[in-house]
Amino acid sequence: YATHGHGDETMLVHAATAPNAVLRALPALPRALWVPSLHAAWTASAAVTAMYAPDEPVAYEPVGDLDAEEVFARALAHGDEHVIKFADTALDVGDQRALGAVLRAVELSVPLG
Template identity: 80%
Template sequence: PPLGRPGGNFPERLSRVSRIPGWAERVTDPGPARSHLAELVRAATHRYASHGHGDEIMLVHAATAPNAVLRTLPALPRHLWAPSLHAAWTASAAVTAMYAPDGPVPYRAPGRITPEEVFDRALAHGDEHVIKFTDTALDVGGEEALAAALRAIELSEPMG
């Protein structure tokens, strides 16, 4: 759930997170951990399209952190897959709660832009958060993910 009292720095906000829903804790077998991580990345990426204005930088981590775990999963021993899902879920849910805006805003469909063009825009933008979020959005694929990447480009201050 969102924080009742927004504001403050990261440690202050984190101290106000009273609970994290236990969705990921139900997964104890390594088999479904990969698909649950992919679903978490997809949901967090899509949510950014309408909620990224809560904090344009911090909320990219709700998607990019679990995507980093998803990408490294094959290198981990299988007995660490479920605990890795739990850690990624906890981080993503906490950041989502800590930086939730008052409400969603409509997002614009990306139109006829290709994923490559979106990534080129992210590279031209230059912010590392925008670039890694766009990379995550391209992993997710689809119109809503592209809209989320374009939203990150729009919301974040360009480098240089």
């Protein structure tokens, strides 16, 4: 997302948040549904990426000195539920590139409020 989110700022967020939502729901599902659920999530993620990813990336912009808490605060201040869910997913991933993707989502998405 950090380099390709401009293809569709909302739909491409779902490529990350949908699999994360399924991972969180797995404990509530019967074990027999775990593998099919993950397959469905990753298939949907691949389809969204194939449909909406732009042909050309933009340059990746590092987060600099911002930590995860500051990035999440920016997502909350932005207000869009997709950006907030994306930030939550990025915190689960826990690396700088994921945090950079959140800042890109804040930049691309129309703020609420």
